[in-house]
Each structure stands twice: as structure tokens, then as C-alpha cells.
Amino acid sequence: MKEIVYKRKVNFYETDAQGIVHHSNYPRYFEEARGYFLEKNNYPYHIVRDELNIDIVLLELSVKYRKFLQFGDTFEIKTKVNIENKYYFFFEYEVLKDNTLISTGYTKHCCIKKDSKKLTVIPKQLLEIMKR
Amino acid sequence: MKEIVYKRKVNFYETDAQGIVHHSNYPRYFEEARGYFLEKNNYPYHIVRDELNIDIVLLELSVKYRKFLQFGDTFEIKTKVNIENKYYFFFEYEVLKDNTLISTGYTKHCCIKKDSKKLTVIPKQLLEIMKR
Amino acid sequence: MKEIVYKRKVNFYETDAQGIVHHSNYPRYFEEARGYFLEKNNYPYHIVRDELNIDIVLLELSVKYRKFLQFGDTFEIKTKVNIENKYYFFFEYEVLKDNTLISTGYTKHCCIKKDSKKLTVIPKQLLEIMKR
């Protein structure tokens, strides 16, 4: 499956008193990266919601921190998708700075119908993007 | 008008690489303080919304930073209300640590009807609290 | 080992456009909860840093989201420690609202010397707290 690379700079307000990016920003970076993933595949999230009438729900979050990022750093996030079954899928992330691995992580998701909020199978349009 | 004092500790994730509370957290502290103000006056915000069918909108924000806060600091926010006219009112804040003034600020607000989103006069129940 | 219970209310600025607490706030709640854990055991984090001359580093973060929290909700976080070996330990968290499990998670940590930034064994004063 195609990997999408998202580029980003560290904002000052994302640092903490240890002088590094606070760990709680990585889930936010991941969210940006998977939004970018959908966008680059011509399925920005608002289209997902409006056309497919679903919400993508986040069920699990995992991050491993190997090195840190600092204010002024430019980094990239490599994102890919891993489909578990017809209901559940993962986004997987690698955060890199100058080709050095800073952090890895994943988020587990499912789809729910926008109205009923009930679990539903991953729509085939979304599956196609993910399998591309 | 009665002043309400809200007490709070600085969280580590609110600090930045200068080792102090990042300035963008003060608007968040103010939001907590005015929520506490309404609550202490027996009108927590969800009651305001559900009973009075209004939303309180934030129109302006102003903060002056005199001294800084650091991780582990305990501080208090003195909050009071200032009514401009039947539509507009201000919350005014003083942030103090050990009786030293750290910061002052205000937020300007109006009320809108929850359904139509149109400007409406400050409901008299809310006015009473504010004038108490 | 003693479990410590930390109580908290959801702030409005922690919600997102789905009307619930944004998932990236849970790592922040966890940080508050482990700070409270250390404090309740008479070892607030600034004492850890100043007396023991160490920094506690976060290596891993894991969160499972079962249910959600909304603005106005009061919740509690049950925190306990799990020691892996003389270097590594876990904080484990359960987020509950009205005795309903909302989320579980853990963070993995080690200690580094404040000056050299090198990995060091968990200081015995800290171990004692954790084993209590």
C-alpha cells in the first residue's frame, strides 16, 4: 500500500519545559498525517463524512518515543494503512527527522454511521483507497 | 458585584521551552474561571444552555502578562462581571500567585439564541447573577 | 500497590467538533494523574527532580478508548505503578465516569540523570513509593 509523506515544522507552543515537543502532540501530528493521507487520495475527511455518511472513530492509540523533536525542527510523518478485517483498520506512522526515526505509532479505527452512530463495515470507496 | 476566586495548579503540558506557562493557556484558564463563576452562582453553563436556550459567545479577548507562571505553581483567578448594556458584558480576570499579580485580562461576550444563532438580550436570570 | 484516584472535570476547550473530549487530551489527563500520584505519595515531581537529580522520561504511550467524555462531565482516573525491572516502570490508568469505564491506558518510563541525560536505575526512594 502506498505510503504518504506529510511534512511539518514544530511550533513553539508545542514544546514543554524540558525544551522538547510535549508527547501529547504526537497524537495531534498523527491526526494531521492521516487527514493528509485521505486528502492526497482525493478523499478529504469532510467528503468521507458527507458522501459516505460515516464517521471514522478512533479506538486505540499507541506511540513509542525514541528521540525527541525541538522548536524549529522540520520532520516528516510516513503514514500507511493496515486493514484488519471488514470493520477495523489501522493507520501506522513513522516520524522522521533528517532520516532519523524519532517516533513510531499507530491508531486503530472503525466506521460508524453518522446518524445511528452504529458500527458499520468500511465503505468500499474507502477500502479502495486503503488498498491502493 | 461578587468576585469569585478559582484556584488551579499549572500542569506540565502547559509549559513551553522558555520554562514558563505558554501565553495561549491564559485564555483557557479564563474559560475555566468563568465556568467556575457560573457554577458557584448555581448556573453552570450547561444549565444556561438548556434552560435559557442560549449560547454565550466570545467576541473579544485581552490579556496583559506581567509575570510568569511555572510548572508546579498554584495560582488563583479572581473573576468578576461587568455589564456594558443589555446585550454585551465582560468577564474580568486577575491571575495571582502568592498575592502577586501575574496577569490581567478580560473577555467580551454576548448571548445568541441556540436555534437561530441570533443576538439576543442577556436573559434576566443571568443578569441577576451578574448583578448579585 | 496503592491505587491513587484523581478527580477532574472536563474543560470546554478539551472538546472537539464531534462534541466529545478530543482523544489527544487523555495523555494530558494521564500526566496530571501521575503527577497527583507522586504528590499524594509525598514526592511531587519537582522534589523528584531536585532531590533525586533525575528526570522521568516517557518512552511509550497507549490508550484504549471505550466510551467518550463530554463537556461538564466529572471523571476519575485510577492510577497505579507497575515495575518492570530496575530501569523501567509503567503507570497504568483507568478513566471512569459514574463507575463506567471510559478508557484505559498506560505510559512506560525510565529515569535519566538530570545532568548527563543518561539512563539510570530507578532511585530507591521512588521505588519505595511505587512498591508501597
Next chain:
Amino acid sequence: MKEIVYKRKVNFYETDAQGIVHHSNYPRYFEEARGYFLEKNNYPYHIVRDELNIDIVLLELSVKYRKFLQFGDTFEIKTKVNIENKYYFFFEYEVLKDNTLISTGYTKHCCIKKDSKKLTVIPKQLLEIMKR
């Protein structure tokens, strides 16, 4: 003085339960915009700190909210500088979406020496950029 235009998309985690960008994100957007301003003028902030040995301190923040931003919106911030005297200066911001004014604001600043933390005059290199 030259105006610099910074472009940005709203991130989902910046929205709140009213479905709009939470007001506390505007100071963060402003920080990004003035960082971009310095960068576009070949004086990124880390150069300011390292070469000129100063820190730029934020003394005041003011924001007026006219309209709101939502998830998925692309907006721009027009930033310019206003010098009050040899010590104090302002960054002034206009937030626009599709040429509609969303918000205006300013931040007031001074320079302090990195070591002594004492107020110092605005370095002439910085003044030159600002006057360009």
C-alpha cells in the same frame, strides 16, 4: 512596512464542541504567523536568539472575533509590525478566509537579553527587518 501572508488549514483537534475553532487557538496561529514573518525576512527566531542573544517577550495579547473558522477551512493571516519606540513593538494580524475578515488581533513585545533577562532596546538588525 511589508505585510507577510501566512497560509494555514484548520486541524480537527483545534475545533471545539460548538463545531468551530476554539478561540484559544488564535494566539497560537498568531505565534505561527509571526514566526513565519521572521523566517520570510531571513531572520528565523532561533537565529534571533543565537545571533542577537535576545529573547522576544510577549507582553500583551488582543483578539477580536468577528466570524468563525471550521474544520477543513483554509485561511490566511496577514502580519505586519508596528514599532512603538526603541523598546516596544507590535505584531498586528488579520485572519481571512476567502477574503472575509474572520478575526483581527495584535501582540505587544519587547526584547530581553538572553542571559540577564533584562529589557534591552530592539536590536538594529531586527529593527531593519521591521522597517523594511
